[in-house]
Amino acid sequence: MKDRVAGAADSFTGSPSFGDVVAAAARIAGHVRRTPVMTSRTLDEMVGSEVLMKCENLQGGGAFKLRGATNAVLCLNDDQARRGVAAHSSGNHAGALALAASRRGIPAHLVMPSDVTAAKKAAVEGYGGRVVLCEATLAAREATVAQVVAETGATEVHPYDNPWVIAGAGTATLELLAEAGPLDGVVAPVSGGGLLSGTALAAHGAQPGIRVVGAEPLLADDAARSLAAGRRLDAGPGPTTMADGLLATLSDRTFAILRDTVDEIVTVTEDQIVEAMRLLWERMKLVVEPAGAVPIAALLARPGAWPPRVGVIASGGNVDLDRLPF
Amino acid sequence: MKDRVAGAADSFTGSPSFGDVVAAAARIAGHVRRTPVMTSRTLDEMVGSEVLMKCENLQGGGAFKLRGATNAVLCLNDDQARRGVAAHSSGNHAGALALAASRRGIPAHLVMPSDVTAAKKAAVEGYGGRVVLCEATLAAREATVAQVVAETGATEVHPYDNPWVIAGAGTATLELLAEAGPLDGVVAPVSGGGLLSGTALAAHGAQPGIRVVGAEPLLADDAARSLAAGRRLDAGPGPTTMADGLLATLSDRTFAILRDTVDEIVTVTEDQIVEAMRLLWERMKLVVEPAGAVPIAALLARPGAWPPRVGVIASGGNVDLDRLPF
Secondary structure: OHHHHOOOOOOOOOOOOHHHHHHHHHHHEOOEOOOOEEOOHHHHHHHOOEEEEEEHHHOHHHEOHHHHHHHHHHOOOHHHHHHOEEEEOOOHHHHHHHHHHHHHOOOEEEEEEOOOOHHHHHHHHHOOOEEEEEOOOHHHHHHHHHHHHHHHOOEEOOOOOOHHHHHHHHHHHHHHHHHHOOOOEEEEEOOOOHHHHHHHHHHHHHOOOOEEEEEEEHHHOHHHHHHHHOOOOOOOOOOOOOOHHHOOOOOHHHHHHHHHHOOEEEEEOHHHHHHHHHHHHHHHOEOOOHHHHHHHHHHHHOOOOOOOEEEEEEOEOOOOHHHOOO | OHHHHOOOOOOOOOOOOHHHHHHHHHHHEOOEOOOOEEOOHHHHHHHOOEEEEEEHHHOHHHEOHHHHHHHHHHHOOHHHHHHOEEEEOOOHHHHHHHHHHHHHOOOEEEEEEOOOOHHHHHHHHHOOOEEEEEOOOHHHHHHHHHHHHHHHOOEEOOOOOOHHHHHHHHHHHHHHHHHHOOOOEEEEEOOOOHHHHHHHHHHHHHOOOOEEEEEEEHHHOHHHHHHHHOOOOOOOOOOOOOOHHHOOOOOHHHHHHHHHHOOEEEEEOHHHHHHHHHHHHHOOOEOOOHHHHHHHHHHHHOOOOOOOEEEEEEOEOOOOHHHOOO
16 A cells, blocks of 8 residues: 555556555544444334444534545645645535645645535635636536646545545445444445445455445436446436435446445435435434435335345535425 | 432432432443534634533434433332333423333323424324323423322323432433543533533532533523522513423422532523524534524633533434424
């Protein structure tokens, strides 16, 4: 791992290994929160299994994203660090990268679409990040990041197509298994595939034979369709899901990891997402965003069909209280 | 303590001691959740102190009440236990007592006012409690409990005027101090005074010299006025607070304990409660009810005026998502 770290945060192009997840856990310990694992008898009865929920909504910055961002930032050598980091993101990765960078005392440049909500922009700036607005197209965002990198020498930290980010995301599952003990399966949401890739690498490494399941909104089921087809497919046309944290699509890297490590992707409807979210808020007293409720919705969608002990990653809790679906 | 337990759950009339809190902690361990202690850099910066929040909203039943109810239920001898427990409560105590009783496999009779919400009634019944409806006056509720006790031989477990309930409530502070290390002060909400009494007994016993502060809505400031006057005063006329968990008034027992152990009661406005609640939901991702947000509101009401490390009890998270104040 050592040679992958020194000055190499932009040159490690392969898939991370279980060892990279373990190394990430050691690296970010003390920099991120060891989030609690919560249970609910009501949830267990509804699912028909013992459910152990890793509460990454309680992570710093409100999402698991701080793990990968912190791992990437801590892997920079001093020269890279001085020049800072950059990313395009309209969601949790922007805040996480700004927070991770500010904790190391280095600059973070976050490219966000011009229609980003004031709250999201303020959150990034509150963490000390510099926001660069651009047109709300993928092409404009990528071009703007490239320009920022050219101007500043910053290292781009992609929200999921990055081995350190993937390895960092996997540390949540390492902690879950350490606290919960042996599990029969683990369920995580899938969007660009960074969290699910890290989850699978961590789970299989720590506990060979464990079942790894992705959960995805039916209205953004490109990962399910891609894995079924054996090749990367784009998101289809039509209405978008309320789980705005799950709109990204797989990269070549995450597709390859998921193809080799994930047993199944379960898709859920918008109604099932709202029902799961409401259960989490009302019964477990946890503010979980729609994306974070998707794996709980997947569990609830198939009562009685899960193995005895199932872990689940509640990935984030960043919601707009003025725009609740209930 | 032993002679206070055997068959004595309805005959121990004095104030509990620190030893009773320690005994309660040993008794209820494994029966209640060891809730997490959460922190927030944003909250720390706003308060001007390091704030360590004991998350009793994440307790079983959604409130600290399960601690006292469990302690009281486990103190019953076999003969008393067979005949069950009874209480009048329209709030968290009813659900907690039903849950504690069901876990020991004994009956629980909960007297609730006929205008109780369907959700609260369903929650108690979901925990296996028998709901007895009566008129929504204190006299009717007390008379109905007396009748239930006469008919069933059940032991009445008062929501706060009960030494086992007070000692059980104090166990949250024991856990907070064990996890957080030395604190300069601790803040808890005050209603009937059971939680604040237990908090003070636990805090002073574990850490002599610690500052103990109560927090109360200005619209239900009978505890603040009572302690200032040196005698128990009733709630005044006028509008009631949204913190519907804090409408009870002190008993002779809790008044005497608070008079001897509490340094100060801080009152907060309804706007301050909403602001604190919103901060807890948005930034800490925790569903905390208005009563549970009151001590955070007290901290925020006096930025810079608190000692360096302050503990706070977020007492519960039972809110109606269809009736949010924001």
